[in-house]
Amino acid sequence: MTDARVAVTVDLVVLTVREHRLCALVWRRDRPPYAGAWSLPGGFVQLDEDLPVAAQRLMAERAGLAGVRVHLEQLATYGYPDRDPRQRVVSVAYLGLAPDLPASSRAQVLWEPVDDLTQRDQAAFDHRRILLDGVERARAKLEYSPLAAAFCPPEFTVAELRRVYEIVWGTPLDPRNFHRKVTKAEGFLVPTERTTTRDGGRPARLYRRGSAESLHPPMMRPAC
Amino acid sequence: MTDARVAVTVDLVVLTVREHRLCALVWRRDRPPYAGAWSLPGGFVQLDEDLPVAAQRLMAERAGLAGVRVHLEQLATYGYPDRDPRQRVVSVAYLGLAPDLPASSRAQVLWEPVDDLTQRDQAAFDHRRILLDGVERARAKLEYSPLAAAFCPPEFTVAELRRVYEIVWGTPLDPRNFHRKVTKAEGFLVPTERTTTRDGGRPARLYRRGSAESLHPPMMRPAC
DNA sequence: CTAATAGTGTCTGTAAGACAGTATTCA
DNA sequence: TGAATACTGTCTTACAGACACTATTAG
Incomplete structure (x- = not known):
């Protein structure tokens, strides 16, 4: 029985509606890998931390949305071996839906229109796919919830x-x-x-x- | 940045309809932890293995359904720290829907009615919750797919x-x-x-x- | 023949889509 | 006053649910 240990992260797809466009919260990366590309806010899960707790913590630490009323639900998990060039990382993505908020408290974190992110800009890792999955989940959720x-x-x-x-x-x-x-x-x-x-x-x-x-x-x- | 490494497993919720009941494929555990309880088939993800590939492999190795046409989709990921008493394990659950098959080729693996498993029998780990989530997903899927x-x-x-x-x-x-x-x-x-x-x-x-x-x-x- | 299941048609209530028309504000 | 938006009502069509009725087999 192989007992491989891998790094586990949580990535956040946080969506809002701003200026008549569907927007997502992203980082602009200033260092490799994928310098110049956008990436979803996220980070490592700590050793004794439940996944929803990690998502909440990263919502504050990495998305700059501390203390904001945001719906959070698990989206999906992404784990193909080469998705991070540095090491094997399995990432549990969470979907957040937020009201239109004042600009984030962190300069590095920006609301960007989803269409621009997926059609024009370069995404880091598999974050384009994760974002598209999150948007599709949000579209479906509006139907029956x-x-x-x-x-x-x-x-x-x-x-x-x-x-x-x-x-x-x-x-x-x-x-x-x-x-x-x-x-x-x-x-x-x-x-x-x-x-x-x-x-x-x-x-x-x-x-x-x-x-x-x-x-x-x-x-x-x-x-x- | 904490870079904790944890074990990642795939657990399978494989459902079928047999003898007018909704049944799931489970192991009967003969050793601790949870000896005597039932558990879902599953196992560790290997180091260079994508998650759907691991699910397919375990469907053959642990569920005894090699070469069988089964619909497989990711269900959800479970990772609270104490869910396995031996070590921190993050488990990606997959949902499988199978036609009524002849008994599995492995004696340890049995089709059991879902109602018995969730209401009467003792489940290992958080597998009762995972099974219930899988059944609910299946019920919803029948509506729109x-x-x-x-x-x-x-x-x-x-x-x-x-x-x-x-x-x-x-x-x-x-x-x-x-x-x-x-x-x-x-x-x-x-x-x-x-x-x-x-x-x-x-x-x-x-x-x-x-x-x-x-x-x-x-x-x-x-x-x- | 009867029993059983397959398949079609018919009626009724509900709801979606289209859109007329009224209500209440600001400039 | 007119422009804009809020809200209500009406009409038509489509479909879900209930169920009568016909069709085709086995015994």
Whole structure:
């Protein structure tokens, strides 16, 4: 029985919606390997540390998001032998969904549009694949879970929630049908007494996240 | 930067439908730790081995399913520090869906009903949790993917496919509505010229798996 | 013949998509 | 006032669920 020991890391795919684009939190690398490329924030798992704990810790230490309310879930694990040229590394990726935050407290960490990262810029290691997997997971999650609200501030309007769907899915949605569906979905939204005019026009009611963990019926992505 | 090295294993949740029950492939442990308990087949990842390759290898070596057509996908990774009393082990679990096979070639490996394993018998390590996660993944996959056919032989009838859904979901389905829905779903089933009377009654057409990777519209689990 | 299963058609309620129309704000 | 957005209602079509009915085998 081979008892090989390998380094285990956690890498973070942290997504948000900023300026009408889906963005991810990345480092700009200034030293080899992959100097000049972008990479996902991440780091080694410590010896007596559970994986979700490591993800939370790295969210603060490497993503600069200490004390921020972020949904975190395990995404997948990547471990082909040559993915890091220095040593064998098995990486457990976590997916985080965050509201639009002020710029990170660390200068090295930047929000970058996902499309630019995957289509234009050079990625370190297999981080392009991990990012694409995270984006696809987020797209799927919006269908059958209320996690779109994780991209919104604590109180938000139906139109803001709709823009999250439109940007993550990359497709326009009918505002009236969206409003009807989302307000009727059991446990998705809890209305507050307050309204806002930050979107212009007639004041819109503000909502909070409901307690539902899944949506019945699910939101359907168009063009299926 | 802590560079801790830990042992990495792959554990397999291999499911099938046998004798009208959802069953998993398990070992009966005859030595500590957890002597007398059941455990999932698995083993260490080798130093220059990719994770899916390790899963395939262990499917042959530890599950006794060499050369069998089994759907395999990554399930999740489990790594809390004390999950193995001997050493720190991070385990990448894979989910396998297999047709009803003749008994395994290894005497130590048995198909056991999932309900017995999770409700009655003692599990080693955190394998009860891993098994439950695998079963839940399988239940969800039947909704939006054509993977139910992975539980069937290469050619199967609509009734056999329906029984897979009924057993995995644990709920009866209307045979006529199921037939209509499943035969109209684009790319799910490919009809053959052959029929069978192995279920009794009027001969039923035999189908093969289609090429679709997802179902539109999805099959819906009742009681949602 | 009967029993059993395969497969089709029909009805009804619900929900999605399209979109008219009203409500309430700002400039 | 008009422009913009919020919200409600209506119509059509599609599909899920319930179930009547026909088709084809074995015994």
